[in-house]
Amino acid sequence: MSPTPRRISTSTAVLPADGRRQNLSLVLQTLRRLGPTSRAQLAREVGVTKVTMSDLVAELIGEGRVRDVGTAEQAGPGKPATLVDLDRSGLLTLAVDLSVPARLQAAVVDVTGTVLHREERAAAVDAGQGRGLDPAVVVELVRSVLATAQHPVLGIGIGTPGLVAPDGTVRTAPNLGWTDVALRELVAEATGVPVLVTNDSDAATQAELSTSPASQDMVLVQVGRGVGCGVVSGGRLVRGAHHAAGEIGHVTVGTDGGETCSCGRAGCLETWLSVPRLRAALDAGDDPAAADSVAEVGGHRLAVALAPLVAALDLSEVVLAGPAALLEPVVPVVARSLADRLLPSLDTPLTVRLATSPEDIVLRGAAALVLWDRLGVV
Amino acid sequence: MSPTPRRISTSTAVLPADGRRQNLSLVLQTLRRLGPTSRAQLAREVGVTKVTMSDLVAELIGEGRVRDVGTAEQAGPGKPATLVDLDRSGLLTLAVDLSVPARLQAAVVDVTGTVLHREERAAAVDAGQGRGLDPAVVVELVRSVLATAQHPVLGIGIGTPGLVAPDGTVRTAPNLGWTDVALRELVAEATGVPVLVTNDSDAATQAELSTSPASQDMVLVQVGRGVGCGVVSGGRLVRGAHHAAGEIGHVTVGTDGGETCSCGRAGCLETWLSVPRLRAALDAGDDPAAADSVAEVGGHRLAVALAPLVAALDLSEVVLAGPAALLEPVVPVVARSLADRLLPSLDTPLTVRLATSPEDIVLRGAAALVLWDRLGVV
DNA sequence: TTGGTTAGTAAAGAGTACTAACTAAAGATC
DNA sequence: GATCTTTAGTTAGTACTCTTTACTAACCAA
Incomplete structure (x- = not known):
């Protein structure tokens, strides 16, 4: 047997x-x-x-x-x-990254993940005042980039923050001020090209998976305004029961309280670790110890949250994606705290590292997902 | 698309x-x-x-x-x-459960999971004194049960505690005092029948998956002397990078210390929750409050460990397996603590429950895994 | 030149599942 | 009661996919 x-x-x-x-x-x-x-x-x-x-x-x-x-x-x-x-010219995709509203991006990407042509738009989103991103902006951006493609594109891949339903509807995306936006339908009707909408963390994870296909069991943690992750188990991106896998930003971390989060509860992972928090510490004082301390605390809390995940799934890699300068000092903290909280592995030890190429990671991942969906190319 | x-x-x-x-x-x-x-x-x-x-x-x-x-x-x-x-008579398997050394079990199981014939052996294991389980006992037990089978069996499935390598070798099983025991090889050579060796928690999870195939994304937590779990994501049992998925017993839980564990560190999940601990609290005094308190603390800590897992994988079910009387009071505690630590799901809420039929769960799971391996029958 | 090795093609065959057309057996309708 | 309709299952023939076997083409080495 x-x-x-x-x-x-x-x-x-x-x-x-x-x-x-x-x-x-x-x-x-x-x-x-x-x-x-x-x-x-x-x-x-x-x-x-x-x-x-x-x-x-x-x-x-x-x-x-x-x-x-x-x-x-x-x-x-x-x-x-x-x-x-x-035939690289026959395998073009159009990738869209909506993860940063102030810098919406769309690009023509070839099969190797190279960005051939890129355009950007800036959008002001203030969800608190009910001013969400106008989907028409996305449609216009896509049309504009599509017009520049030298060959027909295989499909359009969109990485967006928030929860995405299997039919390509964005269920909720607080960062864009969106609720139930039928993004796939909108873009598909405007272009006549097949469209695939996914969560931005999932896209980033797919990008990492495509560039370094060694790790079949890993988690990629994307640190931005909030914290999200993509989980790869057995070489497959985990989708979850409600297509909401990876939403770890509002998990309570630790058993000793914490700051109050925007979601109303205390001690969420996002209150411990986020780009604004790391940047503020870096900018605030000339005291490098203060920045170190924030990285220390944030990294530790991330490890606290990841430890059960790493153990239960027997992951071999933890990858951090986001601003490299800010995350660089976090990596060793996560590695150390995870080692403290887990039994050492018998074989290869757990690897903690930054994403191999953080630039355009969502764009490349969205393109890769289109290739996968259309051709089965990993 | x-x-x-x-x-x-x-x-x-x-x-x-x-x-x-x-x-x-x-x-x-x-x-x-x-x-x-x-x-x-x-x-x-x-x-x-x-x-x-x-x-x-x-x-x-x-x-x-x-x-x-x-x-x-x-x-x-x-x-x-x-x-x-x-043809039920043509789909017999021989299932073995080594999870409790004092009650080693082997049984002939039909395709519905019904136990047709069962035998038991008691083994005294004291790993501290270097007295591990003699594999010959297992071989003898298997042979004895195999002789009673009315029809040829399709294969032998063994659920064992510890880490199992893909080749059927038990890498380490502290509860049996085993290190690198080539169990598959031993039993296969003694019987001439194909043998499949798996972790007992994985087997239990497979049993639960087979009986209630509704939940494609769940975790089954088996509470015994220690704590282990099986994770099902997208309908598939997670194996992990080193075939060590589910080993959550020695993950540090919480950020406020805890008792020292047998592994040498403090605050492991097993120090908070285990059958001996629950039973001791129940037996110790006539004070039901004491037992409640242990269930309360143990359930809470389990939820702390599970929360990141549930969020990251977007699980829809948490199942507890073990002595029903002891775990019954733990279920609501886990449900409440998980709800406290997670964003509520948009759709169906998270279910926390006991295993549907805890009796013979490892035996049935081992049998199911053989069916799957031999026939692709889920 | 001769022999050996590797890339690629051609022809024939085995396996898989399909469509179309049939028989068998029941209820429904006149 | 005779005939129609419906469903289960079979038979015959067809299309597709990959394989085995045998071949040609092109190179190196002796």
């Missing part, structure tokens, strides 16, 4: 055509991972015969998703390989 | 034969869920044509896994259905 049979995870029947589609996706994924590759090599990687791989590649070339990129220099005996690769 | 295409989750190619196997599994799963069913109904449930379903059923009948159970009483116009059902 040890060699567990290859198990497929679906709740509906699997037809041969479904398998074919999966195999086509695998080819694209493999190409994304390896770059230009021969058909023979692809066949070995994916686990089909050369014959089948030639057929799969031919289909992808016919669709304009893959193209021939010439002959490899021979590296030994035998006929030199003819390499194929993703 | 809203109708997300049917996505298969594998990292290797999907051959037609893989799809076929999945579809056969789906038939078994559906029969388990619905009981005796017609081929036409199965076809509608699984999502294939009647023709294909007849073929699938014929194969399963040929293997002795499904059998004809006569004609249905006509419930309307049309030819009456000929019903088929799982």
